[in-house]
Amino acid sequence: MTTTITTPAVDDPAQLPRRAARRTKAPRPRLTVPRVLAWVAMGAVMLITLIPFYWMLRTSFSTSTSLGSDPGSLLPVDFTFGAYERVLGLATPAEALAEGGSGASINFWAYLRNSLIVATVTTIGQVLFCSMAAYAFARLQWKGRDLVFSTFIAALMVPPIFTTIPNFVTIRELGLLNTYAGIILPTLLMTPFAIFFLRQFFLGISREVEEAAIIDGAGPMRRFFQVILPLGSAPIATLAILTYITSWNEYFWPQLVGREEDVRVLTVALGVFRSQTPQGGPDWAGLMAATLIAALPILILFMFMGRRVINSIGYSGVK
Amino acid sequence: MTAPTAVRSTRRTEASAPSSTPQKPKRYMFGMKKREAIAAWIFVLPSLIGFVAFYVWPALSGLYYSFTDFDLLTAPSFIGLENYQRLLADPLFWNAIGTTSYYVAINIGLQTVLALGIAVLMHRLTQSMVIRGIVMLPYLIANVIAALVWFYMFDYQFGIVNEIINGIGLDRVAFFGESDWAIPTVALINVWRHMGYTALLIFAGLQTIPKEVYEAGAIDGGSELRMFRSITLPLLRPVLAMVLVVTVTGSFQLFDTIAVTTQGGPVNSTRVINYYIFDMAFNRFDFGYGSAMALALFVLLAAFTFIQLRLTRANKSDLG
Numbered sequence A: 001m002t003t004t005i006t007t008p009a010v011d012d013p014a015q016l017p018r019r020a021a022r023r024t025k026a027p028r029p030r031l032t033v034p035r036v037l038a039w040v041a042m043g044a045v046m047l048i049t050l051i052p053f054y055w056m057l058r059t060s061f062s063t064s065t066s067l068g069s070d071p072g073s074l075l076p077v078d079f080t081f082g083a084y085e086r087v088l089g090l091a092t093p094a095e096a097l098a099e100g101g102s103g104a105s106i107n108f109w110a111y112l113r114n115s116l117i118v119a120t121v122t123t124i125g126q127v128l129f130c131s132m133a134a135y136a137f138a139r140l141q142w143k144g145r146d147l148v149f150s151t152f153i154a155a156l157m158v159p160p161i162f163t164t165i166p167n168f169v170t171i172r173e174l175g176l177l178n179t180y181a182g183i184i185l186p187t188l189l190m191t192p193f194a195i196f197f198l199r200q201f202f203l204g205i206s207r208e209v210e211e212a213a214i215i216d217g218a219g220p221m222r223r224f225f226q227v228i229l230p231l232g233s234a235p236i237a238t239l240a241i242l243t244y245i246t247s248w249n250e251y252f253w254p255q256l257v258g259r260e261e262d263v264r265v266l267t268v269a270l271g272v273f274r275s276q277t278p279q280g281g282p283d284w285a286g287l288m289a290a291t292l293i294a295a296l297p298i299l300i301l302f303m304f305m306g307r308r309v310i311n312s313i314g315y316s317g318v319k
Numbered sequence B: 001m002t003a004p005t006a007v008r009s010t011r012r013t014e015a016s017a018p019s020s021t022p023q024k025p026k027r028y029m030f031g032m033k034k035r036e037a038i039a040a041w042i043f044v045l046p047s048l049i050g051f052v053a054f055y056v057w058p059a060l061s062g063l064y065y066s067f068t069d070f071d072l073l074t075a076p077s078f079i080g081l082e083n084y085q086r087l088l089a090d091p092l093f094w095n096a097i098g099t100t101s102y103y104v105a106i107n108i109g110l111q112t113v114l115a116l117g118i119a120v121l122m123h124r125l126t127q128s129m130v131i132r133g134i135v136m137l138p139y140l141i142a143n144v145i146a147a148l149v150w151f152y153m154f155d156y157q158f159g160i161v162n163e164i165i166n167g168i169g170l171d172r173v174a175f176f177g178e179s180d181w182a183i184p185t186v187a188l189i190n191v192w193r194h195m196g197y198t199a200l201l202i203f204a205g206l207q208t209i210p211k212e213v214y215e216a217g218a219i220d221g222g223s224e225l226r227m228f229r230s231i232t233l234p235l236l237r238p239v240l241a242m243v244l245v246v247t248v249t250g251s252f253q254l255f256d257t258i259a260v261t262t263q264g265g266p267v268n269s270t271r272v273i274n275y276y277i278f279d280m281a282f283n284r285f286d287f288g289y290g291s292a293m294a295l296a297l298f299v300l301l302a303a304f305t306f307i308q309l310r311l312t313r314a315n316k317s318d319l320g
Helices: A015-025 A033-060 A082-087 A093-098 A108-139 A145-157 A160-173 A180-188 A192-204 A207-215 A220-231 A233-249 A252-257 A266-275 A284-311 B003-015 B023-065 B082-089 B091-125 B129-140 B143-153 B160-167 B179-206 B211-219 B224-252 B256-260 B273-283 B287-312
Strands: none
Touching (some): A033 A284, A033 B091, A033 B129, A108 A145, A108 A192, A108 A220, A108 A266, A108 B023, A145 A192, A145 B023, A160 B023, A160 B273, A180 A252, A180 B023, A207 A220, A220 A233, A233 A266, A252 B256, A266 A284, A266 B256, A284 B129, B082 B287, B091 B179, B143 B256, B179 B256, B256 B273
16 A cells, blocks of 8 residues: 655755745735635635644544543543553552553553564665665666666565565564564565665666766766765665554555564554453553554654755656 | 766766777677676575565465465365355445445546646746645645645535535435435545646646647647647647556545444445455455455456557657
């Protein structure tokens, strides 16, 4: 579900001031009736987008057992931090039971740690190895380059479920079920998308600087670390963010190979949490508190790096 | 970070020299080529290992498994085309294909129209990064989270949606509990999650249309609607085609939402192909049959993509 076609758009900081200047010069468009209607439609889109986030917040501060009495309330029902205390393991089993949770402790901190480990290691490995490969595909001359590259790209067409079944067999035979390595390995070394994404950018880096380094006697290794990596730091950072988000949100693979408690990541834990019905129904407040905390790292990352992610969405190949 | 500038300055001094000695760089280039090829293979090696181990090898063994009876505990035994014969006769497989197609039709239809609308609105109204950020927000959270929130909001008893439906005097709807509602509901959830991101993809395409075309259209007295039909849509065709290929392929992969909400029910009404394959392989340990179905899905998707690209002439632009 996370197929993306983000090929690089211009990530040129020099464009920003120009755009700002244009905005101040251009006269404000007059508010005509169609324009007002358009803004109303835009507002509706924003509202539909944001309401579920508000509903998570509202529910997470409610008392689960009281939710049924006033399901339509726009504000939290019986305001409490109980759900968060329950999820984070700060509440005693008795307290949890009283507010509609399950008495069993939720290993939230362990799941959070697992998600952090998996996403971080995956991101570092994938970004490093894929930028190396992308450099070879974009800037070096070697026999078989185009063949290898098109084979990589062809893999984008294969539906993940097809390779997932044999990959599961491989991971099982390696004895890596329910280990971090088992969860991480398949995406640690490469994804076709990451290589495609970075290659597009590396192709665009001016040849002059690299040629200068060649004349300077710099070998490919030095050129990669001293020219390409610094000049390509913007797209590499963008890819790192995208990889981190994808890895953090991944559900299908980790629920196959990492079901056990000690390696269970947050998404898998949420699925398990949802299927528990401690007192006849799910602990909605607890569940919403957990989803919010699980989404929080990504939301914070997006708040600081959002511009980069948004700017990476675009086309260079399609004229 | 200082390296490139230092390198650049040395180049300036040498730039005037090379024309006087034409042979020297040539010989230099020759030795370098070999060195470069070796370096290239070293650079590609880690990815190549990953590619062979987790893409090529599984693709080949998946193909092999599809001709075998394989339960993971004993070695696969070759049974020829049996899995494929079974597939053709399996009503649940065809049910899964039908369910998935129904889902894709609703999801893609609604999502593309809404995304196009949002993209045009953004294009004509604002460049605001904040608005673009908000629009993208649902795409950033996990499928599982989106599914859980809507699962709660659509709940029969406690959900706000049913509160509103009840409030305006209609009967409550069991969104996930009724066969007729389950797939449209799941489709709606994923429209919510993907429409903003799709809008941003289309928005990026809109920005490649030169402003002059619109200015010319305005001089000719074209209304916004007319310009949308005669300028925006035709010029956006290649982008829309690519977006469709990508979103349709993605839409066929539906799994997460089903896994945390309906788990295939009620009565197989949401047993989409990916969920059926998963269930067959990992719950019933029929890896052979699961692989055969996965391969069928692959062939289906490839054919679909090919037809889509042909029909929409995605690689040809009307611009310039």
